[in-house]
Amino acid sequence: MTAIWVDGQAIATLPVQDRGLAYGDGLFETIRVQQGQMPLLSFHRQRLTEGCQRLRLAADIELIITELLGHARLLGEGVLKLIITRGDGLRGYAMPQAAMVRRIVQTAALPAYPAQNAEQGIALFDCQTRLARQPLLAGLKHLNRLEQVLARSEWDDPAYAEGLLCDEQGDVIEGVFSNLFIVQQGSLITPDLSQSGVAGVMRAALLQAAAQQGFAVQVATVSRAQLLAADEVFCCNSLYGVWPVRALCDRTWPVGPVTRKIQALAQGLMVGSCEA
Numbered sequence: 001m002t003a004i005w006v007d008g009q010a011i012a013t014l015p016v017q018d019r020g021l022a023y024g025d026g027l028f029e030t031i032r033v034q035q036g037q038m039p040l041l042s043f044h045r046q047r048l049t050e051g052c053q054r055l056r057l058a059a060d061i062e063l064i065i066t067e068l069l070g071h072a073r074l075l076g077e078g079v080l081k082l083i084i085t086r087g088d089g090l091r092g093y094a095m096p097q098a099a100m101v102r103r104i105v106q107t108a109a110l111p112a113y114p115a116q117n118a119e120q121g122i123a124l125f126d127c128q129t130r131l132a133r134q135p136l137l138a139g140l141k142h143l144n145r146l147e148q149v150l151a152r153s154e155w156d157d158p159a160y161a162e163g164l165l166c167d168e169q170g171d172v173i174e175g176v177f178s179n180l181f182i183v184q185q186g187s188l189i190t191p192d193l194s195q196s197g198v199a200g201v202m203r204a205a206l207l208q209a210a211a212q213q214g215f216a217v218q219v220a221t222v223s224r225a226q227l228l229a230a231d232e233v234f235c236c237n238s239l240y241g242v243w244p245v246r247a248l249c250d251r252t253w254p255v256g257p258v259t260r261k262i263q264a265l266a267q268g269l270m271v272g273s274c275e276a
Helices: 019-023 041-055 061-075 115-120 146-152 201-212 224-228 257-270
Strands: 003-006 026-033 078-085 102-108 122-131 160-167 172-175 179-184 187-191 217-220 232-237 241-248
Touching: 019 078, 026 041, 026 061, 041 061, 041 078, 041 201, 061 078, 061 102, 115 241, 122 146, 146 160, 160 241, 172 187, 172 224, 179 201, 179 224, 179 257, 187 201, 201 217, 201 232, 201 241, 201 257, 232 257, 241 257
Parallel strands: 122 160, 122 241, 187 217
Antiparallel strands: 003 102, 026 078, 078 102, 160 172, 172 179, 179 187, 179 232, 232 241
């Protein structure tokens, strides 16, 4: 059952003056809870802290983390969604001088993804929506996700579990709700997100953990041609871990040994049994 708390109170309403509603003025985190714990919490905290600094949101990070820990213990298993907004404001874009940051926490069950996504791999839909290059906001999980909404509206065929998103120059960036890795000669490469895209916490955790395990890892510009020439491809997020990618249009890939090793690494990260 979904439950909602606003500023620590069990209510499900927001003032219409909330700047998150009016302008998308805020951030969010989607956090997997396992046995009352949040195994990737340090990565969520790092991203949230950076996001608040970049958007000049005066959020009390310690209070937020304390509240999340309490909600996680009560939830046990499932998903916490944290939304931070600048709070109420008058009409106009100007930031309120005495803005009161609003905290919204929602709880839900884990999504019921098909087991075959992880076991057999997925097909990517080739989205025509293009991500704008906007370095000011790149990497942040801010509340304006209209590009992803439009991209996800492009398909309703269950044969596609995820879509490929490229930027205006045609470079590969990410999935609609995941990050992407390619494998070339045993090395891991994930697209640079300094111009667009969302820097996922599982992506960050895998970059760190894979390097610790001796993998060569690289963050770089990835062209479509480089993607198509890759030996293996997989996508990741903090809720499902790693899904191998087996097809994009008429290109197919095997579910290779590197992907399987990284998939096992991700599973360990999600239950807190891996150092990251």
